[in-house]
Amino acid sequence: MSIDPATLTIASALEGLAKKEFTSVELTEACIEAMQAAKPLNAMITETPDKAREMAKASDARRAKGEAGLLDGIPLAIKDLFCTEGVLTTAASHILDGFHPTYESTATANLWKAGAVMLGKLNLDEFAMGSSNETSYYGPVINPWRGKNGEKLVPGGSSGGSAAAVAAGFALGVTGTDTGGSIRQPAALCGITGIKPTYGRVSRWGIVAFASSLDQAGPMTRTVRDSALMLQAMAGFDPKDSTSVDLPVPDYLANLEGGVKGLRIGIPREYRMDGMDREIEALWEQGKAWLKEAGAEIVDIHLPHTHYALPAYYIVAPAEASSNLARYDGVRYGLRVPGKDLIEMYENTRGEGFGREVQRRIMIGTYVLSAGYYDAYYTKAQKVRTLIKKDFEQAFQRVDAILTPTAPNAAFPLGAKTDDPVTMYLNDVFTVPVNLAGLPGLSVPAGLNGDGLPLGLQLIGKPFDEAMLLRVGRTLEKAANFTARPQAWWRQ
Amino acid sequence: MAEKDYIQGATGPWEVVIGMEVHAQVTSKAKLFSGAATAFGAEPNHQVSLVDAAMPGMLPVINRYCVEQAVRTGLGLKAQINLHSVFDRKNYFYADLPQGYQISQYKQPIVGAGKLILDMPDGSTREIGITRLHLEQDAGKSLHDQSPRESFIDLNRSGVALMEIVSEPDMRNAEEAGLYLKKLRTILRYLGTCDGNMEEGSMRADVNVSVRRPGEPFGTRCEIKNVNSVRFVQQAIEYEARRQIEILEDGGKIDQETRLFDTSKGITRSMRSKEEAHDYRYFPDPDLLPLELDPAWVEQIRKSLPELPDEKKARFIEKLGLSPYDASVLVAEKESADFYEAVAKGRDGKLCANWVITEYFGALNKSGKSMAEFTITPEKLGGLIDLIADNTISNRLAKDVFALMVETGKDAATIVEEKGMKQVTDTGAIEKVIDEVMAANADKVAEYRAGKEKLFGFFVGQTMKASGGKANPAAVNELLKKKLAG
Amino acid sequence: MSLDRTAVAKIAKLARLKMEPERLDAMTSELNRILSFVEELQAVNTENVEPMTSVMPMKLRMRDDVVTDGGNAEAVLKNAPQRQGDFYTVPKVVE
Secondary structure, X not given: OOOOHHXXXXXXXXXXXHOOOOOHHHHHHHHHHHHHHOHHHOOEEEEOHHHHHHHHHHHHHHHHOOOOOXXXXXXXXXXXXXXXXXXXXXXXXXXXXXXXXXXXXXXXXXXXXXXXXEEEEEOOOHXXXXXXXXXXXXXXXXXXXXXXXXXXXXXXXXXXXXXXXXXXXXXXXXXXXXXXXXXXHXXXXXXXXXXXXXXXXXXXXXXXXXXXXXXXXXXXXXXXXXXXXXXXXXXXXXXXXXXXXXXXXXXXXXXXXXXXXXXEEEEEHHHOOOOOOXXXXXXXXXXXXXXXXOOOEEEEEOOOOHHHHHHHHHHHHHHHHHHHHHHOOOOOOOOOOOOOOHHHHHHHHHHHHOOHHHHHHHHHHHHHHOOOOXXXXXXXXXXHHXXXXXXXXXXXXOOXXXXXXXXXXXXXXXXXXXXXXHHHHHHHOOOHXXXXXXXOEEEEEEEEOOOOOEEEEEEEXXXXXXXXXXXXXXXXXXXXXXXXXXXXXXXX | OOHHHOEEEOOEEEEEEEEEEEEEEOOXXXXXXXXXXXXXXXXXXXXXXXXXXXXXXXXXOEEHHHHHHHHHHHHHOOOOEOOEEOOEEEEOOOOOOOOOEEEEOOOOOOEOOEEEEEEOOOOOEEEEEEEEEEEEEOOOEEEOOOOOOEEEEEOOOOOOEEEEEEEOOOEOOHHHHHHHHHHHHHHHHHHOOOOOOOOOOOEEEEEEEEEEOOOOOOOOOEEEEEEOOHHHHHHHHHHHHHHHHHHHHOOOOOOOOEEEEEOOOOEEEEXXXXXXXXXXXXXXXXXXXXXXXXXXXXXXXHHOOOOOHHHHHHHHHHHHOXXXXXXXXXXXXXXXXXXXXXXXXXXXXXXXXXHHHHHHHHHHHHHOOOOOOOOOOHHHHHHHXXXXXXXXXXXXXXXXXXXXXXXXXXXXXXXXXXXXOOOEOOHHHHHHHHHHHHHHOHHHHHHHHOOOHHHHHHHHHHHHHHOOOOEOHHHHHHHHHHHHOO | OOOOXXXXXXXXXXXXXXXXXXXXXXXXXHHHHHHHHHHHHHHOOOOOOOOOXXXXXXXXXXXXXXXXXXXXXXXXXXXXXXXXXXXXXXXXXXX
């Protein structure tokens, strides 16, 4: 039979596999075909069709023996920030040229343990630093959604390849990572669902670090149910990560259809910013109305330090990154550009190996940690972070979840925001506070703007209350009934 | 400070000020933040985990035992244990520093202020302040002499747990610095937290040296890095102090810098690779959380501490009647103290101390063996001392017996029996010998009786000789006095 | 606070990034743009506020002192751009 993966969800594909409507080998073959047809999107850095076929075959054998796991036979693609054993891992950076890890990240190992199949490695912003996937050494990713006049748009970032793969329909689910919005913002810009779990929920072991205190991996899928399924497999305590939380992972599907009756949903007034996009504002109002209609109580809340989240983030994240990226020195792996002595070798390697945005962030991070500036910048930012977290703690005494827009705008044309770094940073204005507070955040596609481009709504939850987020997200998803798909122009 | 400690320069006296940062490798099976082994002497890069090689995405997880060892050391140094401490990243680039940062403790170390008592050779003591102790990772090793154009990097040491023990600038000469290092090593060995093996690099010292005119504020200091023996520490200080004094007396000024001790030339020189101004950009390691210690755990560690050298020394002085000097010699190594205590059990403490320190240590050194290998056990030495105590043999003769014990491995009683060395205490027999000696030296007897009393020693010697050394010296003395008196 | 070209060159040196002169100019203005953006933070009253050290209230977990890793030199050397036997190699360092 012919399978169109773009019409499937993980849940429906699992059903098809269970009912023997198709095998994983057939499903995987269809995904490989679709992936290869989608090359114009530049969503992949490395395709691993042979590995995928092998894994699919093994999956079919497991299923035949009645040993199928939670995600058995489901073809997924992996953001190229996750180290995958024996498979080129680049972080979309020149500096990791030729790097083949001898190890597998805990998060992806968990997916393979659940039976999933790997299609390959997804493009991203270099070292996950960016909001448009234009900083990749391997070139920008193109959003499957096009502008009114057919102009090429960015998919958002940093998990731009991830979002594009799901939106284009060649992967049923993908992994993303989110340091300041890198799962949620591209999910919104590509019309898909993505969840950033609570900090500590998914192990960071084996994921190339950007900013250790903010990084969190999560799934990106077509539906809320699919995100719940994938998160179920990815999450869990990992003794190899000191920041991994030793808490049982609840059954995320158990109460997914539980609805929002009696729940209190907070609307932070500080998120209504001056000059806010009218369509975004309208969608937010619509979201409120949907939840209210479904029986939730809408509560006006106050997150007074919201305005300072972005500046605090652009100190903390680069500071950590400047240190995390010091290991890329041309000695043990990746690129080495020769020099007359050790220092020159370092400078040549790093000067050539890192792209502009990464260099900017290393420079800012180095500066804010340096003697004489540390307290004014880094300590100050960490204090502000404490205040931002307190804001949320106070709000969550009154509400079960918070509803906001995911991004301040829809997908924008390539190159539109590359001239000024700060303009690009503003894309994360609604998502960054969530990372600073370590909270879970979910983006659900909720509608199209006047140009026919998808927009997302964000739900923010209490620590480790992903189940609640998914439940509210499912209600929103049902109400929004977002069924629009981009035209497969790349196949022409 | 006593004036004898000043160095006389061309223009007057100078005082040397010394502080030390000692890096002591924690005795543990695995590394501080990874599960790789720490054993000395492995093949290059064979004790390296992905974490130690700083592979992308690798994360540190702390070794509980290393934390325990740091706490134990802190308690041994009578220091404050900080129940809340923080691991920071110290950022700098170096070929053998794979992460591009060292995980260390900067503002909030696990151990705060403590003290260390120096046992001076004259029996007095001197207190040196301990500023702090913190846990950190060791770096790997660069080998510069394997190839003309390249340095080779071995990461086996990368990530090994170190305790950095920082002293106050309380030392005033090379001797004190040497004593400090030795005493610190003794304490670490008693505690079992570091093997103190300087040849294998388990203990290294960074020595801070400055000079000043007596009474003036501290001068600019130079740090001499990675000195790996007590002797080198002392030589480095002597050289460095002279160097600084010469510069100052010539009207120059000291540059604060890192220097290297060249062991072959006995000089310190500026380290080229460290010349560049450092900005370590310390910040709390976001891969680790603050370290919180359970006070009950700390208490449990405190209760498990062994008796430490200072307490042992005090007990030896108080309960066993030893001189402070003898006591400090015996407690310098736990093994020696244990040996001594085994010998002294139920015997005269002072007599045993003399035997252990002079005869036993002397013979041990000559043998080149370790205490465990050496043929003289506490039981054997005790047996010999028992024969002295019950007058079976004289102290003098006991030395010969001891030499034979070392030589043959036999115990004292057997040797005395076999060689017929039992002491003669029978006064009749001794009187007989004395009579013979007096008869043979009638002229000397006359001189003695005429007042030349110092001849007494001569008669004792002759009598002992004639008895083959077996006559009881006390009885000889007494009987001679009587007989010579006429 | 505003950075000049010399300061930026110093930071690049500290970060071990080779920066050509023309790049240095662009970087200087970009960094100043970012710094003026984060300058807003100074307006926040943070008196008596503790800087965040861990976002989730957790204690540092400790592992047992057991050798569980290492012993596979190839696994750590496999990706080395240059090696000599079981050593990594770098341009010669003079201490």
